[in-house]
Amino acid sequence: MTNLLKEVGRGKRGARDLCYDEALLAADAILDLKATPAQIGAFFIAERIKMESVEEIEAFVTVCRKHAHRLPIQQGLDCAGPYDGRKKSFFATFPAAFLLATAGLPITLHGAAALPPKWGITLHDLLHESGIDADRLSRDQIVKAAKDTGVLYVPAEEWCPQLRALRSIRIELGMRTVLNTAEKLIDYSHSPFLVFGIYHNTVSARMAQLATNLEYTRALIVQGMEGSEDLFIERPTRTYLVTDGESKLHMIDPDTYGLETPLPKMEWTPAEQLRVSESVLQGRGHLAFVNQVLLNAAVRLQLAEKVESIEEGLYTCKALLDDGAPWELYRKWQNALQAESALPCSS
Structure with missing residues (x-):
């Protein structure tokens, strides 16, 4: 998580978007609470400053879906x-x-x-x-x-x-x-x-x-x-x-x-x-x-x-x-x- 934070937390000009696989690692660490509260807060703020990419949001959606109770209850x-x-x-x-x-x-x-x-x-x-x-x-x-x-x-x-x-x-x-x-x-x-x-x-x-x-x-x-x-x-x-x-x-x-x-x-x-x-x-x-x-x-x-x-x-x-x-x-x-x-x- 520390290495991922270094990439997204370099400031408005120095930060870069994570690729999908990197973002999956971050999402897993955050949603499984393997990251510390300080790391989670820092990641959220860094992303807010940088603005999340499509791949980063998609990774968080994927991990949320993995942990959620989802059923094809109704096709609507x-x-x-x-x-x-x-x-x-x-x-x-x-x-x-x-x-x-x-x-x-x-x-x-x-x-x-x-x-x-x-x-x-x-x-x-x-x-x-x-x-x-x-x-x-x-x-x-x-x-x-x-x-x-x-x-x-x-x-x-x-x-x-x-x-x-x-x-x-x-x-x-x-x-x-x-x-x-x-x-x-x-x-x-x-x-x-x-x-x-x-x-x-x-x-x-x-x-x-x-x-x-x-x-x-x-x-x-x-x-x-x-x-x-x-x-x-x-x-x-x-x-x-x-x-x-x-x-x-x-x-x-x-x-x-x-x-x-x-x-x-x-x-x-x-x-x-x-x-x-x-x-x-x-x-x-x-x-x-x-x-x-x-x-x-x-x-x-x-x-x-x-x-x-x-x-x-x-x-x-x-x-x-x-x-x-x-x-x-x-x-x-x-x-x-x-x-x-x-x-x-x-x-």
């Missing part, structure tokens, strides 16, 4: 949003998951308790507000609920314990590390389709190459709200469609589909996120949030080749939302996991 779409959560934006991906599952597209969500640097509201918080203690859920019951509803939620630090082991170091550092990217790409259910959120456009080319290297059938890299995978509804969103080894810029403008809507000012809390999500699923939400869920769901249906166009996806999703089936599916999923999380935990 993996929604990879930031584990450090949100502070200023709506979790459209949460209600959209149940709309998409109703449309026949299985969805995988995953997350953990809040992390740096943002320390925002996470999916974990929404589940807790919904009466579900995600950290107490057994794998078997999570999988059963997914098979019954098409929505899989993975508590990442339970299914990949190495992430939990490194939490204290990440909290002490208080900044983004390579794990902030790698943990989103563990792909617990072997999904062929990926929607992946980024904050800065400067990383789009690297993330597109990474999605190709990881052999997703189709991926959408989204420069979304607070670095999430959610499209904006009040303005266009820059996205990159990755398919057949190529990445193409695709600006998605809600005004094109008659959906552009100003967002109301909100003071977001876990309770408010859940209330708005449930209102949308019940067909009585604020128009901005309803439209945002519809647009995100339609784009994801097209990404997964369930519809031929975003327009067709919108028509499909609007009809399903009006019918009430996504709300019924959500309640079925919620009831199953509420009952399970109240029981003694088992794996």
